[in-house]
Amino acid sequence: MSFGITYQDPLTKFNLSEIKSAGNRISPYIFRTPVRKYHSIDQLIGANVWVKHENFQPTGSFKLRGALNVIALLSDAQREKGVIAASSGNFGQGVAYAVQKIGGQSFVVVPEGANPDKVMAIQEMGAKIITFGGNFDEAREEAERLSLDRGYFYIHSANNYELITGVATYGLEIINDLTDVEVVIVPVGGGSGVCGVGIAAYLLNPNIKVIAVQSENAPAAHLSWKKGEIIESKMETIAEGLATREGYELTQKIMSEVVHDFMLVSESELKEAIILYLKMTHTLAEHASAAALAAAIKIKEKLKDKKVVMIHSGSNITVPQLIDAINS
Secondary structure: OEOOOOOOOHHHHOOHHHHHHHHHHHHHHOOOOOEEEOHHHHHHHOOEEEEEEHHHOOOOEOOHHHHHHHHHOOOHHHHHHOEEEEOOOHHHHHHHHHHHHHOOOEEEEEOOOOOHHHHHHHHHOOOEEEEOOOOHHHHHHHHHHHHHHHOOEEOOOOOOHHHHHHHHHHHHHHHHHOOOOOEEEEEOOOOHHHHHHHHHHHHHOOOOEEEEEEEOOOOHHHHHHHHOEOOEOOOOOOOHHHOOOEOOHHHHHHHHHHOOEEEEEOHHHHHHHHHHHHHHHOOOOOHHHHHHHHHHHHOHHHHOOOEEEEEEOEOOOOHHHHHHHHHO
16 A cells, blocks of 8 residues: 555654754663774775664663653653553563663563563563564554553554654764764664664755665565555564564655665675674674675675764574574
């Protein structure tokens, strides 16, 4: 189906003042993550490359930024009644962490076979786990149903203005730290991360080229962006953070205006990038996070001599997943 009318002119809903306010609101609970340079990555890509380390966040992922902003803006009564979200792992950790810090109760619907380390982390932060469905979007539909049946406040992992405003705080940090950045490469699942970067660039420096990247084995967001309508597609990637069954309307509308290019990478390229991150930055990258480096390698001729930021979006990889990447 084509984009609907639910989200009209979405870029008009964002401004620097609100992003800065969100940054102040969530700052007691997050780290202002560094943007770091690695000579070996410069040599590999042939460019002036920097890494934005959102993997250094308390939950190991950028996802807590959006969750914190949404939950901080709720009333005490709403938080006590309960908030609910669906997640393949990282967003659920963000929601659980936000409620743990701010107050209330949280419920996270995860699909069967979800990353066990992420599920354990969600539980350890006090959220109640509900396992449902064979993939993220089936879990999402169950979370939406439960929110209506039980009166929980539902937080969509992408279609939420306050969430994207919270995520945009890391886009603002990048541009404040590197005012002359030319290209930012961002992994995409639902699209909140790339929208956060794109909105910051739109407001501060529209000349920045924003490149999205997804797995070729789960290309729904890419296809939706390319065709200008919501497309459903396969989800056969090991990168749970990139695996969505369809594009989401709000983020797709924003991406249509702020994303300059959208790439696909293979499973083997993701695994190779995990090992390269480990060797070159001495940090762990989950498959979704490795997508930015995989994409940079793939288009290094186009990036030659440019100032590039890659988003290291999360480090929540399991030991078996890491062993598989090494063996591959």
